[in-house]
Structures are given as C-alpha cells and as structure tokens.
Amino acid sequence: MGRMGIYLDHAATTPVDPEVIEAMLPYLAEVPYNASAIHTGGRMASEAVEEARSRVARFIGADPDEVYFTSGGTESDNWALKSVRHVPVEQKPHLLVSAIEHAAVLESADTLARAGWMVERVPVTPEGRVEPDQVALRITSQTALVSVMLANNEVGTIQPIADIAAECRKRSVLVHTDAVQAGLYVRLDVDELGVDLLTLSAHKLYGPKGIGALYIRRGTAIRRWMDGGSHERGMRSGTINVPAAVGFGVACDLAVKRRDEDGPRVAERRDRLVEGIMDRVPECRLTGWGSDLLPGHAHFCFRGVEGESVLIGLDAAGVYASGGAACSSRSVSTSHVLRAMGMADEWARGAVRMTLGRSTTPDQIEYTIDAVASALADLRF
Ligand SMILES: Cc1ncc(COP(=O)(O)O)c(C=O)c1O
Structure with a gap:
C-alpha cells in the first residue's frame, strides 16, 4: 500500500478491487436511476441489480430469489436472529449461539434475551472450535434457531457448519451462519452447508462497504425486516444502492475466480x-x-x-x-x-x-x- x-x-x-470500481462507476454517473422506477432508466438500474443478485446467488449456490440485499453483515445478522418465527415469547423460545460470534449476533441475542427468549452460548475448545455435539446436546423442543459463524473474525477459525447444521436439521431447527469472513477463502454452498440463513458482506470481499446480503432458504419462516416501499420482494424496504450491489456481484465473481x-x-x-x-x-x-x-x-x-x-x-x-x-x-x-x-x-x-x-x-x-x-x-x- x-x-x-x-x-x-x-x-x-x-x-475495493479496481475491477469492482470500474463496474460500479457507470451506476454512479451515467445510470443514476432508482431501480424501482418504471422508466427505461429505472429498468436499466433494476437489470443491473438483478444481475448482481444472480452473481451473489451463484457465489453461495442459491437461487437469486433467496438473496436479499442489506446494508451489510451487521444488518443481515440482526435480521436473521430477530425475525425468525417461533413460539410466543411466553413459551420461552430458545436460541443457541456460539460464544465466539461477532457482536452483531451476540448483541442481537442479548436483545432477544431481554425480550424473554432463553439464550444459550455454546462453548468452544481452546483452539476456538465449536463442536457439533456441544450444539446438539443443547437443542431443546423450544429451540427456534442456532447461529454459528462459518469463520471467526478475530482468530480466523473455520467452524464445522455442515456437521452442526446436520444436527439441527435432524431436529428441525433452523440454522444461521455468518459467512462474512469465510467468503473469500471457503467455498460456499448453502446446500452442502445445510443452512437456512447465511450472512454476507461485500467489504470483506474486495467489494464496497455498506452492502451485504442475507440468504433466506425458500420457505423459511422469517418475518419482513424493514417496512416501507416493498423493495426486496416486500421483505426489506429501502431504495437499493445500485452501484454497491453491482460492485458486490462483481466482487463475488472475482472471489471465486x-x-x-x-x-x-x-x-x-x-x-x-x-x-x-x-x-x-x-x-x-x-x-x-x-x-x-x-x-x-x-x-x-x-x-x-x-x-x-x-x-x-x-x-x-x-x-x-x-x-x-x-x-x-x-x-x-x-x-x-x-x-x-x-x-x-x-x-x-x-x-x-x-x-x-x-x-x-x-x-x-x-x-x-x-x-x-x-x-x-x-x-x-
Ligand atoms: C464475522 C463478521 N460478522 C459481521 C460483520 C459485520 O459486517 P459489516 O461490517 O458489513 O456490518 C463483520 C465485520 O466486522 C464480521 O467480521
């Protein structure tokens, strides 16, 4: 540097990778339109967003309609944890998170605990590994969600998410993984991982800051996150940041390449x-x-x-x-x-x-x- x-x-x-910047520039200058507008300019912007969504989906082995753009990893983590449908709070829904999650997950879990959820932190080994059986033995009939990161941001440990998710699926429990740190180096495939929800952030992939995505497996019981003008198929309103979405899509392609x-x-x-x-x-x-x-x-x-x-x-x-x-x-x-x-x-x-x-x-x-x-x-x- x-x-x-x-x-x-x-x-x-x-x-930000120079190829990402190059791809973004036209959408800051020549194509500055709102992707929701029905005029030709709006359609050009919308096509670029959908192309980006396809790239992000391909990056994780998902379908484009399972990818929702957000403002980044923090927002995606908040959405995943706070919006899963569950038993009424009076019946004490249960949440399992690993003890080494990012603050976006841990603080969201704390908020749920204050609202009446039972929240448990799964311990890790001295090497920083979350053991699948430590997750499995804590799952109860009230468990609504398990959230374990794919790779830890501080020490870099990669977690056995496929094995953890297999334990959860056996018991019909939803699984979220924060894949923000893993995306550059670990091949991501939502089916192989067996997760229902997955968090991504562009700025850890040589993409722009302020954009990320939440993957939501089709059919997952999760509520809409942001009320407003019904963007992102009614789930997350807010005018989409077109240049950032375009940059994110290109960054995903480059990461794989x-x-x-x-x-x-x-x-x-x-x-x-x-x-x-x-x-x-x-x-x-x-x-x-x-x-x-x-x-x-x-x-x-x-x-x-x-x-x-x-x-x-x-x-x-x-x-x-x-x-x-x-x-x-x-x-x-x-x-x-x-x-x-x-x-x-x-x-x-x-x-x-x-x-x-x-x-x-x-x-x-x-x-x-x-x-x-x-x-x-x-x-x-
Ligand atoms: C594991 C992990 N999750 C979430 C985030 C938050 O992502 P963002 O900066 O896009 O909000 C980070 C970034 O520090 C992270 O490392």
Missing part, C-alpha cells in the same frame, strides 16, 4: 510471518493454531504487554494491524473470543491480529517481522 503503510488488517475491511490461487499464496506468506515472529519474540502464543484457519489470519498473544501498545508501535513503523475485532478495538476489556477459548488475561491483554490480503508481499512480511520484534523489545526492555 506504499506510503499508506503495510496493510495487515484485511479482516477489518479489504480495499481467485480463491484457488490466492488461498495458498496468502497462507504461505502468513506462515512465514508466524514463523518469523515466533522465532524472534519470546513469550508469544499463536491463537487458534490446531484448528482449520483462514489463510490470511495470524493472531498472537504476547504475554505481559498491552496489545494496544504493540499496535501503536507497529503503526509508528507503518504497519496497520488490529487488536481483534475492529469494532471492539477501543474497548479496554479483553476479547470475548479469547476468554471463550480459555486464554488467561495476562496473555489475552496482549492480543494482536494481523490479517494478510491478496496484495501482501514477502518484503512486507519481512519488514513486519522486524517491526513486531522491535516493538516488543521496546515494550519489554
């Missing part, structure tokens, strides 16, 4: 980063190792230092990293993900996440290893 620094925060957001090549290359660079840091920095733990991991994720806990101090040192050296979830980066408490994994506070406080992307170079990795080693040496002098 040149003078912008070495960008190792791709899990927070990815730069590049996945096989990008995954191994990014993993190789990540492995070198891990090796370099583990060699040079004492009292450093790799988090999530031993589980299936996303290729771009490297998450470390440095004992006895504040992760934020490491990040400031790295920033001064021009390396952009993160403490974990971007949204909790300003909070002083340790990460709920690390706590769920049983990480002691003295380690969890020193959490640093580096997430590589398709443009991360070997030189950047070597520079970063030096920068981390010297930031830690300064802090521990």
Whole structure:
C-alpha cells in the first residue's frame, strides 16, 4: 500500500478491487436511476441489480430469489436472529449461539434475551472450535434457531457448519451462519452447508462497504425486516444502492475466480510471518493454531504487554494491524473470543491480529517481522 503503510488488517475491511470500481462507476454517473422506477432508466438500474443478485446467488449456490440485499453483515445478522418465527415469547423460545460470534449476533441475542427468549452460548475448545455435539446436546423442543459463524473474525477459525447444521436439521431447527469472513477463502454452498440463513458482506470481499446480503432458504419462516416501499420482494424496504450491489456481484465473481490461487499464496506468506515472529519474540502464543484457519489470519498473544501498545508501535513503523475485532478495538476489556477459548488475561491483554490480503508481499512480511520484534523489545526492555 506504499506510503499508506503495510496493510495487515484485511479482516477489518479489504480495499475495493479496481475491477469492482470500474463496474460500479457507470451506476454512479451515467445510470443514476432508482431501480424501482418504471422508466427505461429505472429498468436499466433494476437489470443491473438483478444481475448482481444472480452473481451473489451463484457465489453461495442459491437461487437469486433467496438473496436479499442489506446494508451489510451487521444488518443481515440482526435480521436473521430477530425475525425468525417461533413460539410466543411466553413459551420461552430458545436460541443457541456460539460464544465466539461477532457482536452483531451476540448483541442481537442479548436483545432477544431481554425480550424473554432463553439464550444459550455454546462453548468452544481452546483452539476456538465449536463442536457439533456441544450444539446438539443443547437443542431443546423450544429451540427456534442456532447461529454459528462459518469463520471467526478475530482468530480466523473455520467452524464445522455442515456437521452442526446436520444436527439441527435432524431436529428441525433452523440454522444461521455468518459467512462474512469465510467468503473469500471457503467455498460456499448453502446446500452442502445445510443452512437456512447465511450472512454476507461485500467489504470483506474486495467489494464496497455498506452492502451485504442475507440468504433466506425458500420457505423459511422469517418475518419482513424493514417496512416501507416493498423493495426486496416486500421483505426489506429501502431504495437499493445500485452501484454497491453491482460492485458486490462483481466482487463475488472475482472471489471465486481467485480463491484457488490466492488461498495458498496468502497462507504461505502468513506462515512465514508466524514463523518469523515466533522465532524472534519470546513469550508469544499463536491463537487458534490446531484448528482449520483462514489463510490470511495470524493472531498472537504476547504475554505481559498491552496489545494496544504493540499496535501503536507497529503503526509508528507503518504497519496497520488490529487488536481483534475492529469494532471492539477501543474497548479496554479483553476479547470475548479469547476468554471463550480459555486464554488467561495476562496473555489475552496482549492480543494482536494481523490479517494478510491478496496484495501482501514477502518484503512486507519481512519488514513486519522486524517491526513486531522491535516493538516488543521496546515494550519489554
Ligand atoms: C464475522 C463478521 N460478522 C459481521 C460483520 C459485520 O459486517 P459489516 O461490517 O458489513 O456490518 C463483520 C465485520 O466486522 C464480521 O467480521
């Protein structure tokens, strides 16, 4: 990223791909119409949106009419959790979420708990894995929904969703998965995964911010999310952001086209980063190792230092990293993900996440290893 620094925060957001920008531009300039309008301009915009919907659907093995555009992952997660039809609240509907979900899921679950739902968090192994039998043994006759993410945003662990969903289906329980982090590197097929609801966000796929989708399997009992002018087949009203939808569709196509090549290359660079840091920095733990991991994720806990101090040192050296979830980066408490994994506070406080992307170079990795080693040496002098 040149003078912008070495960008190792791709899990927070990815730069928009030039091909995505190119595809979006006409819909910002020459075709600025409302996709709901009946005039020719409106129809041009609407055709572009439907083309984008088909691309997103193809990306996850769904039919286009099962894909609903939203403003992003947060909205899709909120919709999935808060709108599933269930037994009346007086009969205490039950919700299962994993302990390492994104805040969009956990906070939605908290809201349901305040409204009278029974909410349970499924624990994870020390490696950050949600075991299918831990889900299965908690399902009751009142369980309305199980929500487990496909890949974790902080440590990058990939969850066995197909096995979890199989347990749920045996008991006729709906399954939602947040696939926001997984989309770039994990092949997504809603039938193979066996899920009823799936969350996507474009800005983690080299697409634009502010657009995502919720996949809703045909026939799923879920209520409309946004009242208004009946956009998105009456389920989610609001004038569609045409350029963003177009960009999202192209980003999905590019993700599939590049996945096989990008995954191994990014993993190789990540492995070198891990090796370099583990060699040079004492009292450093790799988090999530031993589980299936996303290729771009490297998450470390440095004992006895504040992760934020490491990040400031790295920033001064021009390396952009993160403490974990971007949204909790300003909070002083340790990460709920690390706590769920049983990480002691003295380690969890020193959490640093580096997430590589398709443009991360070997030189950047070597520079970063030096920068981390010297930031830690300064802090521990
Ligand atoms: C796993 C996960 N879910 C949901 C979100 C929220 O997505 P968005 O930023 O599109 O609202 C994120 C982004 O940080 C994420 O990593």
